[in-house]
Amino acid sequence: MEVLVTVMASSGATGLGDKVQKTMDALAAVESVDSSQDLYREHAGPLLEWLAASHHDWTVHSAELLQLDVVVTHAGPALGELLPQLIPVLRSCLQPARDPAMRLQLFSILSRVLLRAKETVDSQGQLHSYLDTLVKDILVPNLQWHAGRTAAAIRMATVSCLWALISSESLSAEQLREVQEALTPQILTTLEEDAQVTRLVSCRIIDAFLKASGAVVGPDELVKVYPELLKRLDDVSNDVRLAAASTLATWLRRVESDGSKSCCQSDIQHLYKELLVHLDDPEGAVQDAVLEVLKAGSVLFPDLLVRETEAVIHKHRSPAHCEQLLQHMQALPPAP
Known part of the structure; x- marks a missing residue:
């Protein structure tokens, strides 16, 4: 042999x-x-x-x-x-x-x-x-x-x-x-690496990691994650930008499921503002992805997001995505 x-x-x-x-x-x-x-x-x-x-x-x-x-x-x-x-x-x-x-x-x-x-x-x-x-x-x-x-x-x-x-899929949740x-x-x-594949x-x-069931991620750890993902929305690669948007949606869902929103309100407000900038992105695919992120995060502080959206809608080249977001929030059930 x-x-x-x-x-x-x-x-x-x-x-x-x-x-x-x-x-x-x-x-x-x-x-x-x-x-x-x-x-x-x-x-x-x-x-x-x-x-x-x-x-x-x-x-x-x-x-x-x-x-x-x-x-x-x-x-x-x-x-x-x-x-x-x-x-x-x-x-x-x-x-x-x-x-x-x-x-x-x-x-x-x-x-x-x-x-x-x-x-x-x-x-x-x-x-x-x-x-x-x-x-x-x-x-x-x-x-x-x-x-x-x-x-x-x-x-x-x-x-x-x-x-x-x-x-x-060989790893258990633990x-x-x-x-x-x-x-x-x-x-x-490594989100900052020069190689596009590494960032993606x-x-x-x-x-x-954010989707891992049973994982304990405290508010302090959570707030370290989203700024790095937010940077990737300005990436030179659209694939990376779309992946970052998807991961930001997961981050927002994680904040909701962990009950961490009260600890992260200022961070979420900052994220709302930055995402609304990208909602006017020249790339339609990025606009659509960011709209889905904002929809995912709208349940956290809907009134706040409505105010932030209304404050910028007139600045966007087209109000279409802002209007879709506002319609989505109008359809949300009232907060308990």
Whole structure:
């Protein structure tokens, strides 16, 4: 198996890869297993041990890195049984002092398996046992700001990895809350990144954090979030602007559901005013998105929002969206 994995890792030619696969199938038949994936299940543990022996010296040029990619890609559900070997290797190789190009490649591998976590690293339901290591020892250090394009690329890869973890639906509400508590400050910072993808995914992560059921977010923590999202309504990317608007709507719903509105009235008034500016945005899609945000937040202080809207409606190029908002609020049931 070591020879076959080495050939697969180094073969650029499709034909050679096909020959390796045929050899794998033949070996599976000899070992009386159903498929090459079953073969990996049998041998993945020893293969990882073989590779891990040299992981302290790996760089992006190490053959072992390509071999690890092959094993992780093909092991499938067997990865869930190999977390005791795999996670320490990732933890060591993804420390900030290690080769940046290697870390980028490893984050790509990790994101790929996390996206299918239930079929790979969480096939045994044990990923939660390594969540603390994954978050505090791998993700947090790589989200720290350092100058340079490579450092920015690593932060983008780390944010993408976190999004893959959240999207995998492998985390319970309690586990997602733990991730939220550990990483919200860093993700608020990555909302400012130069890379559009990083800003976009960061918006989506904050949205997921705010939606997390059972998560305890006090008023002090809540008011730190919305100004960073508000900045993104001025983003150069419309995709980011729309994602920020959606997340602001989630923020307002969270304030309502948590019963925090009395503590946040001045912040909500400020948010109303800023959103009303964007309700006159040149981009129709942004106007529509902001209208939905204001509708979502209108239940908090409807009288206040009516006054703020009436104060600016004459300044807008078209009163249409303000009128829609006012009509929406007129239809709201009276406050209890």
